[in-house]
Amino acid sequence: MLEISDLAVEVGGKLVLDGINLRIGEGEVHALLGPNGSGKTSLIMAILGFPEYKVVRGSIKFRSVELTSIPTDERVRLGIGIAFQRPPTIRGVKLLDMLLVCRRAQRDGQKNDEAVLDEEMLRMAERLKFDENFLHRDVNLGFSGGETKRAEILQLLIQNPDLILFDEPDSGVDIENVELIGEVINEILQRGEKPSVRKKSALIITHTGFIFNYVRADRAHVLLNGKIACSGIPDEIIKQIMEEGFEKCIRECLSEQQVREGERK
């Protein structure tokens, strides 16, 4: 579904990602871990194509379509969605307006949509514990941490993309909200189904790892200084990071790398 090869990205002339290789197959959920500043968010922003994240080398392919030369909105309409870590407030634009935009993206640009809430949207809002009144608030204005994250997930639920990028869905959120968010992410990603029938793929960024108490990943990667330092079985990597922090994991990753490099020589 997503294939990133030898990707290098600059922000403001500074190299933030260097030589990233990542393949996410259909129905796969990948975890991307790493300390603050390691380049996790930059990777997501480069996949989305935000202009200040300049691809200087390599390629990003989504279902074999090269993304690097097309604008964000077109990438989104191909079936990519994102839950932002800290989405902006837009005054006068209601959460409901955002949901209608998402519905339109899901219908791939069909413009005959009415500017009203349908039953299905209302049901989805309720699933995320929003009542109808809440939908009439300016998006993200005065939302609590949990409300912001739930609102992001709700937008994705309506947009229904095939590849979803989650940027820290568990940071700044209390335990109840993480649990709810985890449940809904599992539903979106069809984690209850057999692996062979799952169609939705995801890349989940986290530095706390809490979300993986609720969502099972198929593979985990650790990002360090703009490079993938190691990849492996999520349970082992996540467990180690949660218990012992990044440092030990990274040391081991690096020493493994050195061993491998040594073997090659």
Next chain:
Amino acid sequence: MNEDLNEQRERLLMSGIDLSEKERSGTFIQKDAEILLTVARHAGLEVMPIGEALETYEWLRRDYFWKAVPADKDAYTRAASREREVKGVFVRAKSGVKIEFPVQACFFIATERTAQKVHNIIIAEDNAEIHMITGCSVPEKFGSAVHIGISEFFVGKNAKMSFAMIHNWTSDVGVRPRSAVIINEGGSFVSNYICMEPVKSVQMYPVAYCVGENALAIFQSVLYGREHAKMDVGSAAFLSAEGSRAEINSRAIATDSAEITARGEIVGERPKVKGHLECRGLILSDRAMINAIPSLKAAHHDVELSHEAAVGKIAEEEVRYLMARGLSEEEATSFIIRGFLSIDIKGLPEKLADQVRSIVKISAERLI
């Protein structure tokens, strides 16, 4: 009866004036200096040409005429005060009368190179409730003209008055409204001013005097400056009685070579008064200018005054957010502008608020 303006029906509708008079409790229409229609259809409501009212009620001249706005305030008030024949509208909601449907007043300039001078007095007596909508317009293709409008509002004890004014001029019309309101104990006055269409220059600074305890004044304005428009628009509130409150809220968008000065001033003079000023500007062109001048004055220690002002271009981050939901850059930009202009229209009956909102929306739609 309105043949003279029938062909302007659509344009007037965009100024909030409905010639069919549906759901209006009164109508006043003035074209240039000619008064075409004066209607009142609610018991306890008076709508009269101001000249006639001044002849009928000697108290009007004594207690109200030039009592809120000083006649010698500036060159425009002096020019208006020198008129031999005063034109404009007198509206009064008598004591205790609550009028649900709005009274509409239309000031239309049909002749080029005219200086239309009007003087209006609007009174809500004690415990009365009245809603006014004023539409000012000219034909779609029009040369130069000047509109000078003196408006004096008087809000009695526990009375409610709302005033929506929609300007629908063209790019060679100069406008100088001069307004003031005196609000007595427990009374409230809410003004909504909309100017989304071209204008050559508009300069106005309505002032609210909260002279009675717990009086409330709210001024909201939505301005869209374009072409060479010069807009100097603001409001002031003097909180001169205990517990009185004021809110001033403006949204300004400047594009092309427009220059907008958005002023706001709240003066707290007595204990337990509260005031908040919010001024937001969006600048869409490098040749445009927005100058936000919020001012707060406290002349007593027990006052609560605050302001928020923000002027800038459309935030990239907001555009990105919408693009990440599938909107193109252009769609995202217009989405943000629509949101920016969707000010909460306060104090109006729901239907009228809807009409005003839809006028703002349609104008915005045309611009984007």
